[in-house]
Amino acid sequence: MRDLGRAHMEAFLEMMSAERGAAVNTLQSYERDLDDLHGFLSERSVRITEAVSTDLVAYLSGLARQGFAASSQARRLSAMRQFYKFLYAEGLRTDDPTGILDAPKKGRSLPKIMGVDEVTRLLTQAEQEAKLTGAGQLPRARMLALLELLYATGMRVSELVSLPAKVLDQEGRFLMIRGKGNKERLVPLSHSAIAAIKAYGRMQALERAAAKEPPPESPWLFPSSSREGYLPRQVFARDLKDLAIRAGLTPSLISPHVMRHAFASHLLQNGADLRVVQELLGHSDISTTQIYTHVLEERLHQLVQTHHPLAKQAKKHD
Numbered sequence: 001m002r003d004l005g006r007a008h009m010e011a012f013l014e015m016m017s018a019e020r021g022a023a024v025n026t027l028q029s030y031e032r033d034l035d036d037l038h039g040f041l042s043e044r045s046v047r048i049t050e051a052v053s054t055d056l057v058a059y060l061s062g063l064a065r066q067g068f069a070a071s072s073q074a075r076r077l078s079a080m081r082q083f084y085k086f087l088y089a090e091g092l093r094t095d096d097p098t099g100i101l102d103a104p105k106k107g108r109s110l111p112k113i114m115g116v117d118e119v120t121r122l123l124t125q126a127e128q129e130a131k132l133t134g135a136g137q138l139p140r141a142r143m144l145a146l147l148e149l150l151y152a153t154g155m156r157v158s159e160l161v162s163l164p165a166k167v168l169d170q171e172g173r174f175l176m177i178r179g180k181g182n183k184e185r186l187v188p189l190s191h192s193a194i195a196a197i198k199a200y201g202r203m204q205a206l207e208r209a210a211a212k213e214p215p216p217e218s219p220w221l222f223p224s225s226s227r228e229g230y231l232p233r234q235v236f237a238r239d240l241k242d243l244a245i246r247a248g249l250t251p252s253l254i255s256p257h258v259m260r261h262a263f264a265s266h267l268l269q270n271g272a273d274l275r276v277v278q279e280l281l282g283h284s285d286i287s288t289t290q291i292y293t294h295v296l297e298e299r300l301h302q303l304v305q306t307h308h309p310l311a312k313q314a315k316k317h318d
Contacts, residue, residue: 005048009034012086033079049087053097056080060104070104077103114262118249123147123192125247130199138203142222143243145193145200146236150256152193153177154263154281157233157256163221168201179282187280197221264289 013031016022022030038048040059063073080098087093114122123144130137130144150160159177167175173189189197208214215223220230233256240259241251264277278289 005038008049008087008092009038009083011090012083015086016082029075030079030082033076034083037076037080049092051097053100056097056101060101064104073104077101113265114254114258116266118254119151119259119262119266121247121249122244122254123151125243129243129246130196138200138207139239141196141200141203142231143239145196146222146231147240147243147259148190148193148196150259151263152190153187154260154267155187156180156260156282157236159282160256161222161231161233161236162228165217165219165221165223167197167221177282180284183282183284185279185282 009031012034013027016030017027034048037056037059040062041048041051041055044055044058046055060073060077063076068076077098080101081096084093084096084098088096126140126144126147129140132140146160149155149163150157153175155177156179159179163177173191173194174186175189176184176186178184218229222231223229224231224235226232237256240256241254244251244254260281264281267277267280268274274289275286278286281289283289
């Protein structure tokens, strides 16, 4: 009997394009992955349309032995799932052999963390530069405000650069942030963050007053000539690395996202509850915040070693 596997693969890709509106890159990725699976199964004298779960497990196991990352294996499995669901929906199969397959587990890498000393050096450098007079004073005041806000709140960089200008008018030590899915959360501001924002606002007002043709009022706290109208996050990330170099730090280890990690880790190191940190970061699921549990584990270990009676006795005998 003629193998119609490739014909069914082409029909699947046509369906993904016509009915699902899949992007060209997605279609090419599916095609490569299914071609690879087809080649593997052909070597085992198995038609792709007739493969059973054990055949697909063997394929995925082979990928793992070849050193494919868990993310690459998961992508191949996703292509397989879509293809076999298509065959089932078209009546070309009476079952879905991918139904019992588990996605390969991805190792969760620990986030890069800045120590308190490194954050202090960065903030000190920004503060010293903000005090300098002359050309570029507003961008320097802006950088200090950005950094103080980021470290005080742990905001996502997209949330930070798109803060509204009305932040300058608010009173009190809390800031309302609109995050993913338009969800709002309340975060506290440090005294230094409030001072940096006010100083930046005063500098903005002075520059507007001194300008012959002041730019139109912007709804954004950090206005820019970009398409969005506010400071692009890529520009902030670049300027942050430049500041890190001037502060004597390694720029490749520092980014707005690393500062967000520092905010969370330093809170936990100093006794904050994981649920509180979850709320402040705007994580919808506690499992996302649990990447920081290594910090909690270290703190708990130190706590036991310092305060547990048996640990104290052990130290006396050392």
